[in-house]
Amino acid sequence: MGLVGVGAGAGILSVEASRSGDGVPEAGPPGKSPVAVLKAASYEEDLVAKILEGARLCGLNVRGKRVLLKPNLVEFDSATAINTDMAVLASALEAFRALGAAEVRIGEGPGHRRDTLGLAEEARYLHGIRDFEGVFTDLNRDDVRPVEGFAGERFYFPQSALGADLIVSVAKMKTHHWAGATLSMKNLFGLVPGAVYGWPKNKLHYIGIPRAIAELNRTFRNTFALVDGIVGMEGNGPIQGQPKHAGVLVMGRDLAAVDSTCCRIMGIDPTKVEYLRLASALGHVRESAIDQRGESPRAVRTNFELISQFRNLRLA
């Protein structure tokens, strides 16, 4: 299997990997990937300190960099666990500024709803984050540039994403009725501009959701994951499921390793999640290749309810 990353403030990645019996490549990138799991019982805790601690555990250096925080903003619903919680996003903004980033902005391009600012208001971002409109870009309607070779063709992406030195996927820990789970890697769907591809971004469905997730993560390589698992979503996610308290923030530079760790916390076997199998040359899925820091995933594991189509994903 050969993969070549392109464009997008992207580190060029070329990986050749042989596959094991379960179809997951024996080796992703060289070395182990650090992933930090930090307990956070509620959104009232000092989340800035938690995020700073996670960044330190992962050896993240953002000094002088232009950082784009990409939350998971999906629906007009402040009462459930659909969207990344405002407290996590606001804390991430403060933490990355404190870490010395030259610029920290927030950008999102929701998949179904066109009124992005209205969504942000409902999710309490607009009034809960100081000068939100001043730091926010609607990625669905940003100026765009082409990137060649995305799923074999030319694809357009927002200037704000292509120009960032680091994209932080501030995702939500949720089950997903088509992909099994939606975590930091699938959250990059919001980088695809609706002004070109529509609402929903149906082109990605025709490419295939697992393949599109892998392609997005191949294209955008300078990334960091911060997954809001304080209250996630189980069952018929990513919209109609039920809130599930997991009480964790999960962070790391290797998004495949972060998502695999989240899966283990959710009681999902990441080696059975198709998008992680496809993306496993980009990062580590195997437990033995992940350097778990902070809490052990086993210690904080809490099984998320799975819909019948995905019961086979349950971690032994």
Added chain:
Amino acid sequence: MAASLSQRLDLLLRTQNDDGGWGYFPGKRSWMEPTAYAMLALEGRADQAVLERAWRLVESWQLPDGSWRPGADVEGPGTWVTALGVHLCCARGQFDDRFTRGVRWLLGTQGREGNWLARLVSMFQPGDPDNDTSHHGWPWLRGTSSWIEPTAHAVVALHMAASHYAGVDARVRDAEELILTRKCCDGGWNYGSRRALGIDLPSYPETTALALLGLQTRKNDLSKEIRHARGLFEQTHSRLARAWLSIALRNLGEETAPPDNEPGKDILLAALESMAHPDGNGNAFRVPVAGSRA
């Protein structure tokens, strides 16, 4: 003129780009969608030179196959905004080769409805709305499925085109049927999927409005849906949704309150809110009465 309308029209006039178009936000590159809505909002309310500059840009965005590209930085292929290109031709009374090629592209474009399994189920369970792949609307871009918003815009454009291009009627009827089959159980529409994994999905206010625009010539059948839209208008906090609902409801003879807040920086929203205003160009989306089929 009411202040809330003049503020929005002023914003549009102040933010026209040097190339003649409008971006989604001030200072951003021009896109077809905000440019089309700004032109419709300013028709009869701005110096003709403003509209001519915009039209020259729109003309330059039509591709050889008749479709329109979505914006200054997207070379192609053409997308759903072709419906807006045809709409603008009709609004300007410009029924030339450009118009003909645009209509031809629309008529030659349809969504890929369902996968092979859905098509198979549709063959054996005709009339089941959850598996009905027999009707065709329009996709956001070719090679993908039909959705409510691009279908509604294409239906409006083809209704307007009908008196200058023969043979659009059957396609429009079929697309209207598609809109009706995609109606959610609550009486409105979302982006175009009424159920997922056997569970009813809720409607959205903005797409309910667009669906009603697509169905405006069938209004005698839609009293329940109009009541639902009225309820959504009263409930929603989304300015975009209220603008679209106001345009749709006014087209159907309903009164709505005008926007009462500052226009903000969203150019597309300012254009729609000005058309949603009681004194604005809300009839820009009204199709000719001659096309009515109650």
